[in-house]
Amino acid sequence: MYSSSVTLLASGNSLGAYIPAMHLHTYLQSKGIGTEVHVLENLYHEEVRHKIRSTKKAFHADFSVARMGHKLAKPVDSSLDEEAVRRMLDGWRQVGVTRFAVFTGFWLPILERYKAAADISLDIRLIRLDASDTPSYKVHKPLYLGCDNVWFYEPSKRSPGSYLASDEAEPLPYSQRTGRILIHGGGWGIGTYAGTISELRKFGYSLDVIVYDPSEVEEDDGVTRYFGTEAFWDPWSRDAQGRHTFPPMVRYVREDGILREFPLGDYSEYTDLMRNCVAIISKPGGATLNDSLAFGIPFVMLEPFGDHELHNSAYWESCGFGIRFTEWKAQDFSKPMLEEICRRLLEQRSKINHFGRNTYAAENSSYV
Template sequence: MNSSPVTLLASGNSFGAYIPAMHLHSYLQGKGVGTDVHVLENLYHEEIRRKIRSTKKAFHADFSVARMGHKLAKPVGPSLNDDAVGRLLDAWMRADAYRFGVFTGFWLPILERYKAAAGRPLDIKLIRLDASDTPSYKVHKQLYPGYDNVWFYQPSKLSPDSYIASDEAEPLPYGQRVGRIMIHGGGWGIGTYAETIRELRALGRKLDVIVYDPSEVEEDDGVTRYFGTDASWEPWIRDTQGKHTFPPMIRYVREDGVLREYPLGEYSVYTDLLRNCAAVISKPGGATLNESLAFGIPFIMLEPFGDHELHNSTYWESCGFGIRFAEWKARDFSEHHLEGIYSRLLEQRLKINHFGRNMYAAENSSYV
């Protein structure tokens, strides 16, 4: 693999535009490729950044509010601190940065400025982890056709070409898994997952619940487990070494009304939970599609958030890699059906490579 440094452009606004970037960062670092991760929110005015947490809470509390916010998406230009943008562009110029992996369309106006200043060909790949335009690309339809758009999920081709993970480990055989089901509402904890948890708990299903807020943790019943992200962590905050990190994950246990926290340590402990689960239940976000394929996890899909997730749901179902929750319920929550989905995922997984393996190979470089 070519060892030229790669700049990965992510966003903390969505785990779908952050976690895959961090996985690719880890993978490329392991291959000896230098990477630098930038999170868009670090370029925002401070007062704009402070509002993000309250927006998340509003979206988490009311799915209809989240849907409305999705429809009102607009370019982030007014949110950007021009001095911060200028410093970043100067740093790229000094470093002669020319290879980029982009995880959200909101970076495009900044890249346009850099293209104009760089005075040389740039290798910029827009990594599209949804089956149609997300809001960040819809607002920049006039810009993105001029870039190398790498679509993982093309509706005309019901066979994804690649996946992203921190390594190339094969999916765990289905019969060796512990049989638990992971359920979550994405990074913002939105959607219809809360009522789904209640329904499955009543059936005695073994669940690993990813909560948005520790207040959601119920009294320990010896069956359901609860996990979440450290509340003090934000994707745009760098660690003491100046690096962006995976979210620090915590296991929560509430006993006799007392909530206790048990840090998981390395993020790989959390991904091991993913590798081990029998299925994942969530809204059909692009990052969860990627995890479904990367780890061979049948995807039970809840109500989508926006048109792009509706397309994601249709695509994954058409590929045979997932099932809508209502359909799974109609099948009496069939475990046999989930194992059939796993078999199709494994078959596809054996045909493809990790995206990072050839993304930055010199012979495959394309320029804009």
């Protein structure tokens, strides 16, 4: 007997290969579809996992170091604990796992091993949330060519066909939003996001800033808000029930030099920030493109991290869903320009369905 559940293969190396997987996991669970999330780093040797934090810190401190690291990406085979991989593959074979949604190309060699061992037909869908190959797919091109590549942002179409979120809630109308702008540097807090804060304050924008480190939090001015992820959390960690979770988020407030932390109750509180904002400012990562579409948020794009993000930026701009920060600045940070971008996003969003509904829930008529 083969399992009808969906196995989601994510990675903690990038939240762009983790958060979308968690959104799909949450959505499918709500539709009664069984899911199991695996995070690649749990298969690494312990000492390799320990090095990830120092690498993240170096990338955050110097964007040029991050770009160089991107160019040097290579297969992760040497990082893998062979015994952990074997246990996982044996477990899949015993329960008859056949359906996979894959969020990073680094899983491909492991799936090739499973194909050979299982000797059954597999449904493997590669979730491509960028407009071109990311490093994890570039290094495994011969393997991904034979798979079902689900391109969310295929350049030739100029119109995304689906999105990922934890639910199917409609985006808020622009006029009902708080008017705040969300600023972040992706899961690793990299890029030029911090330099935009003072400029936007001068133009009267209220900001929600996602910091990589609490030391970035400035004295409370009554307008700018700061948020971040709890320091103890890693994407490959599990809760007391052995489950992977969304990042536990906190709000930071610094008053008279004293920093206080206020935990957010649930990750949905963070997605509510996104639903309410009038723009998001970040480097053009694939997961942020998805946020832009899922929640109808105009995307003001900073300097890209690698060739794939350069393609992402060009694609989103060509669709009319975003604008480069330098261009928006040249337009004096125009609010009407954001509103027009939002109109186009909401129009596109109204034409499409959740990827989980299109692909998995549609297989059970009770969810259609």
